Amino acid sequence: MRQYFRNIFTAVWTILIGMRITMRELFTPAVTREYPEHRPEIPDGFRGRLHNKIEDCVVCYACANICPVDCIYIEHEEAPRGQFYAFASNGAPIRRNATRFDIDMALCCYCGLCTEVCPTECLIMTKDFEYSTYDRQELIYHFAKPWPEAKPMPKARPTRRQDQTEEAAAEA
Ligand code: SF4
Numbered sequence: 404m405r406q407y408f409r410n411i412f413t414a415v416w417t418i419l420i421g422m423r424i425t426m427r428e429l430f431t432p433a434v435t436r437e438y439p440e441h442r443p444e445i446p447d448g449f450r451g452r453l454h455n456k457i458e459d460c461v462v463c464y465a466c467a468n469i470c471p472v473d474c475i476y477i478e479h480e481e482a483p484r485g486q487f488y489a490f491a492s493n494g495a496p497i498r499r500n501a502t503r504f505d506i507d508m509a510l511c512c513y514c515g516l517c518t519e520v521c522p523t524e525c526l527i528m529t530k531d532f533e534y535s536t537y538d539r540q541e542l543i544y545h546f547a548k549p550w551p552e553a554k555p556m557p558k559a560r561p562t563r564r565q566d567q568t569e570e571a572a573a574e575a
Pocket residue numbers: 453466469470471472473474475506510511512513514515516517518
C-alpha cells in the first residue's frame with residue numbers, strides 16, 4: 404500500500420518538474436523574427452551551398468571520391484607532357500584542366516567531407532542557404548572554367564640549400 408502511494412507521488416512530482424518549464428514559457432512574451440526583413444545571423448562553420456574557386460582546383464578527385472552520395476561530377480584533360488596550366492595556392496602545379504565540375508546540391512547531404520579533404524581548400528561551404536527553386540536542374544551548379552592553354556613548366560626552383568650557398572657567396 405505504501406509503495407502504491409509512493410508511485411503516485413513520484414508520478415505527480417515528475418510531471419510538475421516537466422511542466423515547470425512549460426509554465427515559465429507560458430508567460431514569456433513570444434518573439435517572431437520576420438524573415439526576410441530581419442535576417443538571421445549565420446554562424447561561422449555553417450554548411451550552406453558549396454562553392455568551388457575553380458582557379459585553385461588541382462582536379463585531384465579527392466572530393467568526388469569521398470562524397471557519400473556521389474553528387475560531384477568531374478571530367479578533365481591532362482596538360483601535354485612538361486606543361487601545366489597554373490600554380491595552385493599550395494604551390495602545386497595544376498596539370499589537369501577541369502572540363503566538367505558539377506555539384507548536384509539536390510543530392511548533397513551537407514556532410515562537409517569534400518571540403519575537409521580538398522588539398523587547396525578551394526572547395527568551401529558558404530553561408531548561402533537561400534537557393535530553393537522549382538526546377539531541380541537549377542540545383543546542379545557548374546564550376547568548370549577550363550584554362551585556355553597549357554604553358555611550359557618553369558625550370559626547377561632553387562632549393563633552400565642552393566639559396567643559402569648563393570647568399571654566402573654574395574656576402575664573401
Ligand atoms: S557536402 Fe558531403 S554530400 Fe555534399 S558534396 Fe560534399 S561530400 Fe558530397
